[in-house]
Amino acid sequence: MNAQLVSGEHGVLAVFNETGVFAAADVHVARRVAALSGADIGDHELLAVALAVRAVRTGSTCVKLDEIGQIAPETPESDDDATPVELPWPDPAELVAALTTSPLVTGCPSGPLRPLALVTSDDGPLLYLRKYFRQEQTIREILAQRRAQRPTVDAAALAAALAAVFGDEQPGGYDRQRAAAALAATSWTTVLAGGPGTGKTYTVARILAVMEELLGQDVRIGLCAPTGRAAAQMQASINDHRTSLRALHTEPAATTVHKLLGWRPDGSYRRGADDRLPYDVVVVDETSMLPVSMMSSLLESLRPHARLILVGDPHQLSSVDAGAVLADLVERRDRADTPLPEAFAAVAAPPPGEFDEAERLALADGVITLTRGHRYGGQISEVAAAIKAAAGTEVDAVVDLICGEGADRFADDDQGRVILVDPDDLEPVRRTVIDWARRLRDTATAGDARGALAALMAHRVLCAHRDGRHGVSGWSRTILGWINDDADARTGAAQWYPGEPILVNRNDPTHRIFNGDSGVVIADGDETSVVFARGKDIQPLRPSQIADSSPVYAMTIHRSQGSQFEAVTVVLPDADAHLLTKELLYTAVTRAQQHVFIVGTEAELRAALSRSVQRASGLGSAVREIS
Numbered sequence: 144m145n146a147q148l149v150s151g152e153h154g155v156l157a158v159f160n161e162t163g164v165f166a167a168a169d170v171h172v173a174r175r176v177a178a179l180s181g182a183d184i185g186d187h188e189l190l191a192v193a194l195a196v197r198a199v200r201t202g203s204t205c206v207k208l209d210e211i212g213q214i215a216p217e218t219p220e221s222d223d224d225a226t227p228v229e230l231p232w233p234d235p236a237e238l239v240a241a242l243t244t245s246p247l248v249t250g251c252p253s254g255p256l257r258p259l260a261l262v263t264s265d266d267g268p269l270l271y272l273r274k275y276f277r278q279e280q281t282i283r284e285i286l287a288q289r290r291a292q293r294p295t296v297d298a299a300a301l302a303a304a305l306a307a308v309f310g311d312e313q314p315g316g317y318d319r320q321r322a323a324a325a326l327a328a329t330s331w332t333t334v335l336a337g338g339p340g341t342g343k344t345y346t347v348a349r350i351l352a353v354m355e356e357l358l359g360q361d362v363r364i365g366l367c368a369p370t371g372r373a374a375a376q377m378q379a380s381i382n383d384h385r386t387s388l389r390a391l392h393t394e395p396a397a398t399t400v401h402k403l404l405g406w407r408p409d410g411s412y413r414r415g416a417d418d419r420l421p422y423d424v425v426v427v428d429e430t431s432m433l434p435v436s437m438m439s440s441l442l443e444s445l446r447p448h449a450r451l452i453l454v455g456d457p458h459q460l461s462s463v464d465a466g467a468v469l470a471d472l473v474e475r476r477d478r479a480d481t482p483l484p485e486a487f488a489a490v491a492a493p494p495p496g497e498f499d500e501a502e503r504l505a506l507a508d509g510v511i512t513l514t515r516g517h518r519y520g521g522q523i524s525e526v527a528a529a530i531k532a533a534a535g536t537e538v539d540a541v542v543d544l545i546c547g548e549g550a551d552r553f554a555d556d557d558q559g560r561v562i563l564v565d566p567d568d569l570e571p572v573r574r575t576v577i578d579w580a581r582r583l584r585d586t587a588t589a590g591d592a593r594g595a596l597a598a599l600m601a602h603r604v605l606c607a608h609r610d611g612r613h614g615v616s617g618w619s620r621t622i623l624g625w626i627n628d629d630a631d632a633r634t635g636a637a638q639w640y641p642g643e644p645i646l647v648n649r650n651d652p653t654h655r656i657f658n659g660d661s662g663v664v665i666a667d668g669d670e671t672s673v674v675f676a677r678g679k680d681i682q683p684l685r686p687s688q689i690a691d692s693s694p695v696y697a698m699t700i701h702r703s704q705g706s707q708f709e710a711v712t713v714v715l716p717d718a719d720a721h722l723l724t725k726e727l728l729y730t731a732v733t734r735a736q737q738h739v740f741i742v743g744t745e746a747e748l749r750a751a752l753s754r755s756v757q758r759a760s761g762l763g764s765a766v767r768e769i770s
């Protein structure tokens with residue numbers, strides 16, 4: 144029986160529920176809101192509530208009403224031959240007309256209930272659950288206030304600080320990392336975007352050093368990230384940079400955004416407009432994973448004269464909760480043509496042609512994108528760029544780069560290869576896995592922690608799904624089978640054997656390990672330890688100190704976000720699996736520094752590239768509330 148099917152639902156919502164467009168929760172909330180309103184709620188309004196709830200459930204903050212006709216029934220993946228169902232979507236104009244006078248939008252007779260917000264935007268009418276509209280409005284208003292002013296910075300002092308941290312300006316190309324530091328010094332809000340390995344963390348360490356030069360060594364810095372693991376990684380890499388950066392003296396501690404804001408079990412935060420954060424500079428890493436709710440709370444908690452630096456890759460996977468704030472801020476379409484901050488223009492003005500018109504407007508708005516990859520080259524960076532651009536016919540360009548004539552260019556290139564592997568001939572993957580397992584076993588048995596950690600990060604199998612043949616569980620079984628069939632790789636032991644790769648499943652701040660961390664078991668005298676890499680340092684723990692972990696022979700692409708491996712094998716699910724999108728493929732491919740195997744057919748690759756995560760939001764353009 145389908146658990147999402149609401150029994151007894153016969154009204155307007157029934158067909159949308161039966162076709163999988165509305166989950167049970169969407170229908171229940173719509174019915175409940177209608178009952179609580181104390182008013183006579185029509186079919187269009189009921190449908191609107193369910194649509195708004197569905198939007199949040201699927202990661203959007205609102206519904207683009209002009210596009211509801213594009214919402215397709217969700218046919219089960221096995222049901223290719225099912226007759227397509229025509230959904231009875233109302234005309235968007237009729238829906239807007241019904242909502243404009245609806246008590247759900249204007250206020251209900253039963254009391255303060257006013258659950259929906261209807262707004263106009265460059266994308267046509269948008270419908271929100273009011274809570275999410277308020278959060279977006281908070282973000283919009285606070286960012287506008289912060290944009291209306293600039294910190295006072297002396298151009299000569301800024302030039303001296305940049306020189307102290309980055310050295311003298313080099314002739315030749317424009318240095319966007321240096322420009323990002325100048326921008327962060329001269330703006331209250333800076334967005335530092337860029338793909339993997341473009342030096343975002345490298346730049347953050349230098350921005351902090353520039354701030355220290357300008358504001359003194361007692362500058363108060365708050366570092367945070369949406370997950371414990373991302374925070375620990377930022378902390379470790381800033382520590383690594385500190386050792387090479389003469390100019391950065393303070394040792395800021397990174398924490399989760401939850402903790403920074405003082406999360407309470409009821410979902411609220413201790414910090415806010417009445418209890419602001421005590422920092423002069425706040426850096427948020429992996430901002431693509433920050434939902435709209437957390438971003439609005441963070442902005443409310445900042446002192447007006449605290450610099451905020453939002454760092455991340457807008458093309459990676461977004462937060463589990465609603466919103467894609469980083470992408471919205473990078474791609475805003477309603478920017479005014481404002482002048483660059485004066486001190487920035489004096490010391491870091493870009494030469495003509497460095498930025499196109501949109502990037503120039505973005506720069507004056509505090510947004511800069513790093514483009515030069517420092518981690519990998521060759522085919523991986525070209526494929527990653529092509530995946531980002533893939534839409535319509537550009538899908539062909541990616542396919543050509545991976546398995547057409549375009550790939551021939553890289554045939555002799557030892558760096559950065561991307562190869563499509565036929566699912567019926569997995570021999571290249573098997574060989575890579577066996578080399579990986581032998582190397583893990585040899586280093587770990589010898590008690591060589593550094594060698595075992597290097598082996599651990601040499602290869603990882605990444606799947607879109609957790610379950611099933613193409614998922615983590617199926618592939619883990621396949622890999623264990625390969626290892627056990629190989630005399631030099633097999634271990635025989637069941638658990639905690641030297642060479643066993645481990646994935647942590649729960650945050651444990653006491654032992655400084657976080658959900659998604661991977662470590663490896665090594666021999667340690669007569670016992671075993673599990674070692675984890677912390678930047679250039681190694682953290683050893685006893686197996687008994689790790690409360691919740693599992694062996695990791697394969698992992699989901701979602702959990703791999705923020706990690707890097709020498710080589711990855713990306714397993715494509717069947718072509719009709721809705722989960723695989725180009726954002727997921729981009730995230731998976733960019734986890735590799737040198738080699739990528741994509742296990743799948745050309746049809747599966749094309750299917751992934753043709754599907755994109757669509758998150759509706761009103762943050763990218765100007766909006767006005769109707770009624």
Ligand SMILES: Nc1ncnc2c1ncn2[C@@H]1O[C@H](COP(=O)(O)OP(=O)(O)OP(=O)(O)O)[C@@H](O)[C@H]1O
Nearest residue numbers: 320337338339340341342343344345346456517518
């Ligand atoms: N200007 C530079 N000169 C030399 N090395 C650099 C420079 N910028 C970055 N790097 C090096 O490139 C590598 C990637 O940089 P970094 O980790 O800062 O990138 P990132 O954008 O934060 O990547 P990710 O998003 O994947 O974490 C690091 O080893 C870093 O030290």
